Amino acid sequence: MSSSATPLEVRLGHVFRDRALLAQALTHPSLRQDPTPAESNQRLEFLGDAVLQLVLTEALFQAFPGEREGELSRLRATLANGTCLAGLAREAGVAAALRLNPAEEAAGGRTRPTALADALEALLGAIFLEAGLEGARRAVQGLYGPLGPHLAAAAADNPKGRLQERIQPVHGNEALRYAVVATEGADHARTYTVTVFLHDQPVGTGRGSSKKAAEESAARAALAVVSGPRPV
Known part of the structure; x- marks a missing residue:
């Protein structure tokens, strides 16, 4: 070289x-x-x-x-x-x-x-x-x-996969839905806010510099909820 x-x-x-x-x-x-x-x-x-x-x-x-x-x-x-x-x-x-x-x-x-x-x-x-x-x-x-x-x-480090594994036995394959609820910033520096819903119930919200990162952050938040003292 x-x-x-x-x-x-x-x-x-x-x-x-x-x-x-x-x-x-x-x-x-x-x-x-x-x-x-x-x-x-x-x-x-x-x-x-x-x-x-x-x-x-x-x-x-x-x-x-x-x-x-x-x-x-x-x-x-x-x-x-x-x-x-x-x-x-x-x-x-x-x-x-x-x-x-x-x-x-x-x-x-x-x-x-x-x-x-x-x-x-x-x-x-x-x-x-x-x-x-x-x-x-x-x-x-x-x-x-x-x-x-x-x-x-x-x-x-696959929070979406771990959340799906936790939810699927009780609620089925289609129970989780991720939705972008807000975007901020210019195209080259955008921040996304995503909420994950269990059926129609919000169970976690996260932010990230891409939709994928925001979804993963939301999944981590949801894991804390479904793994808590009163799991969903």
Whole structure:
């Protein structure tokens, strides 16, 4: 690998020939509000999301030959969720390389999980454009390493799954419903409030920087209710 490679490129296993493409992958949407707008990483994120899904699908298909489609889909969602991607982005050093405007920086945007996850997907999209599927596959394999530890960690912190397991024996499969009850902030820094209902009864509310994070927060709150001295 070139001696001029940045630490992030070393971690990704790819040195960008097109430095403008690398810069775009790291450009947060907040820069569009600056006096000199820059093209953000949103289009590359769209591409990178599809690339990541394909690479993970292939890896899981080969790693779990006996699993059904539904379980493979669940495992893929676990590996590609925002929490997992943000963690991989932190380990790779994405935060230090992000390009964002001063207001977003002051608001903590550099460490915002959604910004990190989006940038990582954008980087994978950019690698795909330069090095094709094989280059993107190498980057994903380098970021994740063995899939087992990531799946185990996600299983240990799956509040929605634990809530479903607690509720299902008494109330059935369709008893829980998650609803967004409020949103705040600009598109690139939005906060969601979600309430989880048991039938029509609210049992937990949570907030997060994505709908998924807010749902997980609501599920944790609901678990405290259904596991309390007067369980639902």
